[in-house]
Amino acid sequence: MTLAQAGRDVTLWARDTGAVERMRATRQAERLPEIDLPARIDPVSDLAALFDCDTILLALPAQATRGFVTAHRDALSGKVLVACAKGIDLTSLTGQTAIIAHAVPSATPALLTGPSFAADIARALPTALTLACADEACGAALQAALSTPTLRLYRTADVIGAELGGALKNVIAIACGACIGAGLGDSARAALMTRGFAEMQRLAASLGARPDTLMGLSGFGDLVLTCSSELSRNYRYGLALGRGESFDSHTTVEGAATARAVTDLAAGRGLDLPISAVTARMVAGDLTPLQALDALINRPLKEERE
């Protein structure tokens, strides 16, 4: 939307031919109601249309990326593939760019991440994001190509750090939603955000991320947004958990699978990540929010820096 508003031609591929036909007919997308698609967006359902595109943004749920890039590795060969998903793949326990690199070795993987709700960007509200690419020349070219008058991109070569910030904040957002949903208050949420951020930094450092990346838009920035806005699906899912209500199972909630992945990664590294661990158990239905609180608040007292 923002690229088309800025005058670039955009091909929008989707697998659902009915949805594509409706987008072509109504010039609106069902997930972004009441916002008109700019004329420069061309919705298509034939993957062959991507053969002419040298840069492709992949906006699939994180757990779907592996299957998609593996199935379409020939069509994606040699392209610049920009992952937009925020999650850790449960099978490989890796981020999106490692999945792309493994499935399509001839592609150049990159990542677009940071605090942004789709509806805000589509409405041309001001937004700042992180563009991460290990190939620095490609990263600079992408930064220029994907920035618009309302979307300001910052660049980094620390792909691991940017990926982990975006993935891990979703787990903490579920915990924060559960906290508010269970009526535990804003002070408790601030504690969860802060101690949750410490867990994000600890795991990211053990996986090779640069500390300053976690302090940036892709880490701290997205944590703040996702833990404090009811526009976030991860936060709303947490709210439902806290209230003991059900949640629409068709809605993409990346933090649910990533909480499990974080538990596996932490176990393999001997890391203690208590908020992520109780969140994974709440998601699995093994712990109520009040039992989670009990488990966290009764831990042995310690120094804050530990």
Ligand SMILES: NC(=O)C1=CN([C@@H]2O[C@H](COP(=O)(O)OP(=O)(O)OC[C@H]3O[C@@H](n4cnc5c(N)ncnc54)[C@H](O)[C@@H]3O)[C@@H](O)[C@H]2O)C=CC1
């Ligand atoms: N919606 C938002 O505001 C933001 C979303 N993201 C991230 O983008 C990723 C996708 O999120 P949304 O677009 O919001 O989710 P969504 O659930 O609205 O859309 C995902 C789309 O992928 C399609 N899809 C699923 N599996 C597929 C497959 N195997 N092949 C082809 N298409 C498939 C679905 O049919 C759906 O149209 C997530 O990781 C999310 O964290 C990141 C920043 C903001």
Ligand SMILES: O=C(CO)COP(=O)(O)O
């Ligand atoms: O990543 C997002 C905001 O930056 C979107 O958050 P949700 O997936 O929780 O809706």
